[in-house]
Amino acid sequence: MIFLAFRQLVSRKRQTLLTLAGIILGTIAFIVISGIMLGFREFFIDQLVNNDAQVHITSKETIIDTPALSTFFFPKIEHVFWNTPPSTRKDHARIIYPAGWYKRLDNDPRIAAYSPQLKTQIILTHYGKAISGQLIGVVPSRQQHVTTIRNYVHGGKFTDIGAGSNRIILGQELLEKLGAHVTERIWISNGRSAPIPFKIVGSFQTGVSALDANTVFGSLSDAQHLNQTPGYVNEIAVRLKHIDQAKQVSEDWQKFGDEKVQSWDQANASFFNIFKIQDAIRYMMITCILMVAGFGIYNILNMVVTQKRKEIAILRSIGFEAKDIIFLFFIQGVVLGILGGLIGVLVGYGLCLYLSQVPFGGGPLGKGTGTLTVSFQPAIYIRAFTLSFIASIIASVLPARAAGYMTPIDIIRSES
Amino acid sequence: MSILLENVNKFFNTPPTQVLTDITCDIKLGEFVSLVGRSGSGKSTLLYIMSSLDTATSGSIKIAGDEISTFSQKKLHQFRNEHMGFVFQFHYLLPELTAEENILMPARKKGLHHKKRDYAHHLLEEFQIKHKFDRLPKQLSGGEQQRVSIARALIMEPSYLFTDEPTGNLDSANGEIVMTIFKKLNLEKKTTIVMVTHDPDFANIATRQIYLSDGKIT
Ligand SMILES: Nc1ncnc2c1ncn2[C@@H]1O[C@H](COP(=O)(O)OP(=O)(O)O)[C@@H](O)[C@H]1O
Ligand SMILES: [Mg+2]
Numbered sequence: 001m002i003f004l005a006f007r008q009l010v011s012r013k014r015q016t017l018l019t020l021a022g023i024i025l026g027t028i029a030f031i032v033i034s035g036i037m038l039g040f041r042e043f044f045i046d047q048l049v050n051n052d053a054q055v056h057i058t059s060k061e062t063i064i065d066t067p068a069l070s071t072f073f074f075p076k077i078e079h080v081f082w083n084t085p086p087s088t089r090k091d092h093a094r095i096i097y098p099a100g101w102y103k104r105l106d107n108d109p110r111i112a113a114y115s116p117q118l119k120t121q122i123i124l125t126h127y128g129k130a131i132s133g134q135l136i137g138v139v140p141s142r143q144q145h146v147t148t149i150r151n152y153v154h155g156g157k158f159t160d161i162g163a164g165s166n167r168i169i170l171g172q173e174l175l176e177k178l179g180a181h182v183t184e185r186i187w188i189s190n191g192r193s194a195p196i197p198f199k200i201v202g203s204f205q206t207g208v209s210a211l212d213a214n215t216v217f218g219s220l221s222d223a224q225h226l227n228q229t230p231g232y233v234n235e236i237a238v239r240l241k242h243i244d245q246a247k248q249v250s251e252d253w254q255k256f257g258d259e260k261v262q263s264w265d266q267a268n269a270s271f272f273n274i275f276k277i278q279d280a281i282r283y284m285m286i287t288c289i290l291m292v293a294g295f296g297i298y299n300i301l302n303m304v305v306t307q308k309r310k311e312i313a314i315l316r317s318i319g320f321e322a323k324d325i326i327f328l329f330f331i332q333g334v335v336l337g338i339l340g341g342l343i344g345v346l347v348g349y350g351l352c353l354y355l356s357q358v359p360f361g362g363g364p365l366g367k368g369t370g371t372l373t374v375s376f377q378p379a380i381y382i383r384a385f386t387l388s389f390i391a392s393i394i395a396s397v398l399p400a401r402a403a404g405y406m407t408p409i410d411i412i413r414s415e416s
Numbered sequence: 417m418s419i420l421l422e423n424v425n426k427f428f429n430t431p432p433t434q435v436l437t438d439i440t441c442d443i444k445l446g447e448f449v450s451l452v453g454r455s456g457s458g459k460s461t462l463l464y465i466m467s468s469l470d471t472a473t474s475g476s477i478k479i480a481g482d483e484i485s486t487f488s489q490k491k492l493h494q495f496r497n498e499h500m501g502f503v504f505q506f507h508y509l510l511p512e513l514t515a516e517e518n519i520l521m522p523a524r525k526k527g528l529h530h531k532k533r534d535y536a537h538h539l540l541e542e543f544q545i546k547h548k549f550d551r552l553p554k555q556l557s558g559g560e561q562q563r564v565s566i567a568r569a570l571i572m573e574p575s576y577l578f579t580d581e582p583t584g585n586l587d588s589a590n591g592e593i594v595m596t597i598f599k600k601l602n603l604e605k606k607t608t609i610v611m612v613t614h615d616p617d618f619a620n621i622a623t624r625q626i627y628l629s630d631g632k633i634t
Contacts, residue, residue, distance in 0.1 A: 007512040314508035319497025
């Protein structure tokens with residue numbers, strides 16, 4: 001029967017090729033769309049995971065509101081009426097007892113590295129141009145082990161910020177906005193104090209606009225000095241040995257102290273919602289494409305079964321059973337599915353290879369090489385093949401069964 | 417190994433018609449029987465019932481003593497494959513296959529298509545179409561197509577050959593050729609042949625004629 005199935009497939013070349021084209025297109029579409037979407041996602045997650053710490057321990061911004069003040073100042077009075085209801089927050093958010101955290105972090109086997117930071121809002125001034133930004137005071141040797149920042153530094157080394165006092169590295173975009181250059185001196189103030197001069201020892205470009213346009217790295221002690229808060233730390237950035245432990249770790253630590261502990265995926269929860277929507281759209285699109293391809297197979301096989309009624313009758317009369325007839329048509333769908341799926345996978349792979357080499361103009365999508373990131377996860381290919389194969393099988397089962405139900409006598413009678 | 421029909425009735429529901437009424441007949445081994453009668457008298461229906469392609473509404477059909485209705489589908493198809501050959505008015509050749517491959521289809525069911533090749537060529541030679549063995553059906557004339565379909569019916573060397581108007585689509589010269597083949601087959605191989613025809617000359621070639629009129633044997 002396989003022999004006959006192949007003969008029939010070959011003898012109706014046009015239909016076979018058209019059906020194949022449908023399956024191939026469906027498979028390619030799945031692979032390319034998935035490749036680009038997941039490639040973007042991999043790139044994006046890579047950025048999230050590596051450019052930033054995997055777990056952040058941050059001091060809470062404590063809001064001091066009216067009831068809190070009322071009970072603090074007038075503990076005995078039940079109803080306190082204020083002329084102007086007060087509301088404020090503590091002047092400096094900070095981790096109250098960082099040494100406790102350091103000890104905990106040093107003893108936790110899941111931790112690869114951690115880096116205490118002081119993050120503070122600043123105003124950068126360069127020849128009358130003033131731009132606000134964020135200064136992250138770090139211990140460079142520690143910070144280097146927590147994020148991949150040093151890979152993105154131009155004009156110097158990341159550790160240069162610790163090589164002397166008042167040295168900084170700026171995001172490339174920020175540097176351009178200021179019109180400043182590496183080795184120049186700019187003035188930084190925290191808004192409350194007189195500006196202090198800092199020397200630019202390098203710039204960095206991570207591709208994440210939010211970082212590149214806004215962030216300044218300096219040494220922790222310089223930042224504490226600028227902020228007039230010696231010894232203060234308001235964040236500890238942590239890198240784990242295994243990224244999948246991030247959530248667990250953050251849940252464990254949540255129990256300690258006043259600090260807010262957030263893993264990278266919690267911090268970026270909204271992105272994961274976008275990914276979910278992307279996945280839904282991707283699968284919907286693929287389902288549509290495969291349904292069209294599946295309908296193609298179904299239609300053609302149905303037509304073939306109708307055309308081949310006479311031959312079904314004669315096959316039955318020479319001793320081929322219903323199951324042989326079902327097999328005859330089913331195998332054609334399966335062959336189309338496998339062939340279309342395989343070709344689709346190959347062409348899809350080729351197309352993805354090509355796409356991954358197409359220059360893709362910088363921007364947040366551009367990698368260091370400036371090309372599109374395409375995912376080559378084997379799962380994409382397995383899934384694409386499986387989906388097109390399943391679609392072909394479903395589409396072939398019905399016509400094949402219909403053919404099996406035909407009895408020779410009905411066909412022969414209707415012919416004469 | 418005779419075919420025995422007893423009180424066979426065939427009733428169609430749409431539209432309600434009694435096509436065969438109380439048919440009792442016996443087709444002995446080695447006989448060449450022709451079924452004759454006017455168009456619509458039920459010849460084809462009778463042929464298909466006695467050859468297991470169709471089922472009777474009531475009555476019994478025994479082949480070599482076994483009641484056909486008790487056969488499983490598998491056994492029925494196997495029996496057809498080994499013991500029965502069919503030739504219809506139309507050749508019903510598979511258009512994708514060459515003459516030789518078409519002839520060998522019944523053998524292929526049992527994986528005998530290599531063994532039976534020589535016999536297929538022998539049949540082709542006997543039917544004077546040996547040199548056309550690798551042609552597709554559409555590259556053959558009507559007479560040649562019918563001869564290929566006869567060869568296909570004979571490849572398993574069946575005990576019975578059932579044929580419904582085998583010459584219905586052929587000119588008289590080709591009709592003669594087909595009839596000569598049947599006669600020779602019956603004489604030399606002792607194949608039991610049941611043939612439906614409304615050509616009186618061809619009917620006369622048979623050793624016995626069964627007349628049907630309005631679904632009854634007369
Ligand atoms: N499937 C069917 N349903 C209803 N009537 C049928 C069917 N097949 C055949 N008939 C009727 O049965 C009668 C006998 O048909 P058939 O055996 O083909 O006659 P013949 O072969 O002698 O011309 C005809 O009247 C035909 O209309
Ligand atoms: Mg008839």
